Amino acid sequence: MMLTRRRLIAGSMALAAMPAQARRSYAIAPVPVADGIWMIHGADAPIEPANGGAIANIAIIATPAGTVLCDCGPSLAYGQALRKVAEGLTGQPVVRVYVTHLHPDHGMGIAAFDPRIVAALPGTIEALAREGRGYSDAMYRLLNDWMRGTELVLPGRPIAAGREEFGGRGLRLLALSGHSGADLALLDERSGVLIGGDLVFHDRAPSTPTADLPGWRASLDRLAREPHGGLIPGHGPFDPSGRAAIAQTRDWIDWLDEALTQAVQSGLDMVEAGELPIPARFSTMAAARYELQRSVSHLYPGLEARLLPRIDRPG
Amino acid sequence: MTLALLALAAGAGASTPADPLESPMWEAHAKLLFGNDPVRFDPRVKVDFPQIAENQRSFPVAIDARAIPGVRRIVLMADLNPIPIAVDYRPTDSEAYLATRIKLDQRTPVRGAVQLASGEWLVSGGWIDAAGGGCSTPPVSRVKGDWADHLGEIRGEAWPVAGPVDASRLRLNFRHPMDTGLVDAIPTYHLERLTVSDAAGRELGRMEIWASVAEDPAITLIPHAAAGDMLAVDARDTNGRDYHAALAVARQSPLPR
């Protein structure tokens, strides 16, 4: 067996952490949201040792051809536990795993699956090849023992917008962007359930580390136009109306864009921008202050470069 | 850096009060920085920063000591950084306020120390966990890398602020790599001096800057200048390159303090 750097790091961390911190296991509780489709609700919190990074929502779809997963969690251990729970639920092996976008809370669990059944948009696979190592290092640093054995694996199956069918159950694939450079959304034709990935957050503030806000708005408009039933957001509770979560995500990013633009234009520093009042209509959103401060870090330098005038003079 | 710290020291050996943050480096830094001057922990020195360090390479910190009369000097430092001091600012004719962004090497106390005319230092601050993160933490190794094409660019603006004396909020963003000399074989290269003056060339504030300030330094100060006044900014880096900027304080009704 090859000893990789990652195994060595994980091993030494595990030794250092024992016996005070025994290895914990993930509690995975799928909830049915429509015929043959379940949602696992991730913790509506930041990635932290208390939740092992299990903060993203995951969908399980039973089809006559086998079990389909949409996203697969933050780590090898999560992916393994997820597979067991999903296969127990449907009585069928996992035949497809979709990874909606590059963020590690959604996709590092693919370490537990055969890459040949793991599908993602080409833009997601390219971004993972480029940035995956950095994300992986950050996850180990944050979660150490939870990440044990998790190797960076790239999805082996590039997909485009279109349709995939599993023994008669059809899934529409929507290739969008805005939360990241490539965001996959899925529509289950039988139930009408829309799986939004991180394009849609619900009662949990959206995160923006790789966001392009105009592109995100366009994608939300597209999802709103797409006829659908209930909606599984990337984070936060199931939205039975299918409309509320899209509208709320749109409202937040519009407010964020406007508030930070005004902050730069009225001379606020980043610290002050992170302390701006958050409107009362967002009081149901978990992690709002946390995500606002993160968004200031992501978006403020770009806004300053765009909005503050050049004042340099020669000699 | 050791030399810089030694240069700051007025002496050595004075006993300093116990550190409420219990930093392992407090004694050593305090000796070098404060020498024999009296030191007191004082919450009126407001050291403000976000709950998490989303980007360890650029962590915003503001020091507001406007509640304390007679502040002559403001030092921003992070105890456990390899280059602990970030900025040493003299608000000659400015409010006792400074905001900028610094690099964080690890979990560390971040402090503001202000010196009064009497020589006494007032200190405050808190711990920040540099492990940072959340849904998709930024990759550990991302650098902009295009600084050479933009060196010398300065963006900024100044807005009048309400208060008992005419003052304006001055924001300055430089393009500069701010190399620490601690990464690979890249030698240290950073902005090291900055002065703000009025139209007559009178100094309103000046600072020494270290490489622990983030790449593309962003600095906010509150010089005593009224709406319409001209401000001049002069800076120099460790290669002896000079930077100049000029701007007028916006003619508009004052922002709240």
Ligand SMILES: [Zn+2]
């Ligand atoms: Zn995401």
